[in-house]
Amino acid sequence: ETGVTQTPRHLVMGMTNKKSLKCEQHLGHNAMYWYKQSAKKPLELMFVYSLEERVENNSVPSRFSPECPNSSHLFLHLHTLQPEDSALYLCASSPTGDFYGYTFGSGTRLTVV
Amino acid sequence: DQQVKQNSPSLSVQEGRISILNCDYTNSMFDYFLWYKKYPAEGPTFLISISSIKDKNEDGRFTVFLNKSAKHLSLHIVPSQPGDSAVYFCAASENSQGGSEKLVFGKGTKLTVNP
Numbered sequence: 668e669t670g671v672t673q674t675p676r677h678l679v680m681g682m683t684n685k686k687s688l689k690c691e692q693h694l695g696h697n698a699m700y701w702y703k704q705s706a707k708k709p710l711e712l713m714f715v716y717s718l719e720e721r722v723e724n725n726s727v728p729s730r731f732s733p734e735c736p737n738s739s740h741l742f743l744h745l746h747t748l749q750p751e752d753s754a755l756y757l758c759a760s761s762p763t764g765d766f767y768g769y770t771f772g773s774g775t776r777l778t779v780v
Numbered sequence: 781d782q783q784v785k786q787n788s789p790s791l792s793v794q795e796g797r798i799s800i801l802n803c804d805y806t807n808s809m810f811d812y813f814l815w816y817k818k819y820p821a822e823g824p825t826f827l828i829s830i831s832s833i834k835d836k837n838e839d840g841r842f843t844v845f846l847n848k849s850a851k852h853l854s855l856h857i858v859p860s861q862p863g864d865s866a867v868y869f870c871a872a873s874e875n876s877q878g879g880s881e882k883l884v885f886g887k888g889t890k891l892t893v894n895p
Binding site for chain 1: 824
C-alpha cells in the first residue's frame with residue numbers, strides 16, 4: 668500500500684452509465700492529480716488540484732468531471748464514456764514543492780463496453 | 781507532440797549485466813527529471829531523480845546521467861536483477877508555479893531481466 672488508495676481497482680461500464688472513481692490519501696499532501704494511461708501512450712495528466720482548487724485541466728472532455736471535496740479525497744465522475752476511454756486511471760498526490768513525495772495509487776482499470 | 785520520449789518500448793538483459801534505459805526530451809525548460817518503476821497492477825513508484833544542475837546521480841545499483849546539451853538522460857542499472865523486471869517511466873518537470881508539481885511522462889520501457 669503506497670498511501671494513496673484508489674477504488675474500485677477494476678470497473679466495466681456501458682457507454683450510457685454514470686460511475687465515479689475514488690482516490691484517497693492520508694499523507695498530508697496538498698496536491699492531487701488524475702492521470703490516464705492508455706496502451707502504448709505516455710501517462711497523460713488530466714487534472715491537477717492544489718489546496719482543493721483545480722489548477723489545471725488538460726483539455727479533457729467534459730464526460731470526465733473531477734471533484735476534490737477536501738485535500739484527502741479526489742473523485743473522477745464518468746458519464747457517457749466511449750470505448751476509447753478504456754484505460755488505467757491513476758491518481759497521485761504530492762506535497763507542494765516536493766517531487767520526492769509524489770505518490771501514485773495502484774490505479775483503476777476501466778473498460779467501457 | 782511528445783515532450784518526453786522513450787524510443788525503446790522494451791529491453792531484455794541477462795542477470796548481472798548492465799541495463800541502460802534511455803530518455804530524450806524536447807522542452808529546454810525542464811529542470812527536473814525522474815525515473816519511475818511500475819509493476820503490473822500497481823501504480824508507478826519513484827526510483828531516482830536528477831536536477832538539471834547535475835549530470836549524474838547515483839543510488840545503489842541505479843545511476844541516472846543527464847546530458848543537457850543533447851537533451852538526453854539515461855538510467856543505468858548494474859548489476860541487473862530479475863526483480864528489476866518492470867516498466868520504467870522517464871518523467872520531467874519545469875520549475876512549477878502554484879504549488880503543484882506537474883510531471884510529463886514518456887511511454888515507458890519494459891525491462892526484462894533474464895535469470
